Amino acid sequence: IAGITQAPTSQILAAGRRMTLRCTQDMRHNAMYWYRQDLGLGLRLIHYSNTAGTTGKGEVPDGYSVSRANTDDFPLTLASAVPSQTSVYFCASRPSGANVLTFGAGSRLTVL
């Protein structure tokens, strides 16, 4: 089934550890996004990539990095996790010229 695959679905992590959330899409969408969802705050954009080889910062980029080596993959890395990064992370993608984003099922991260 075409769509977005996120891994892991859930993870508990000790503070200070490095963590990479994986996101893969098979729809050949040019643009990809990472959002975090926190209770009472909605969905906030962390980083985005309009095409392979380019990335940009969103509303809450601090403590996160991304790379876009190819069209399909857009990993999100927490270099040194902190408890405030406990959240549900959603990856999304969008084809060129369209306004609608397609979301993955999310990765729930708990930093202790």
Place this chain on the structure above:
Amino acid sequence: DQQVKQNSPSLSVQEGRISILNCDYTNSMFDYFLWYKKYPAEGPTFLISISSIKDKNEDGRFTVFLNKSAKHLSLHIVPSQPGDSAVYFCAASLSNSGYALNFGKGTSLLVTP
């Protein structure tokens, strides 16, 4: 500062009645607006959208209204069904900023039998 605001965290409606979810925005340059629906433990799914050149868009039981002068949009669901119970997010985008979506905080809709 949040540019898309959903001021009602929750809404409860009886089955068969109309559900009206509201959304306000502050950036007059937004040119596309979307509603997403989210069930627990799932990603948001696209529901309906509207371009800034229109004031209404209808898709089955769902209608979105846009009032640009008031910077306000609303989602009407009629008739409401128990399966509509979910969190609804309003989102807005700027075509010349890469289409990244700015989301509201969401409204949790409960449709009771």
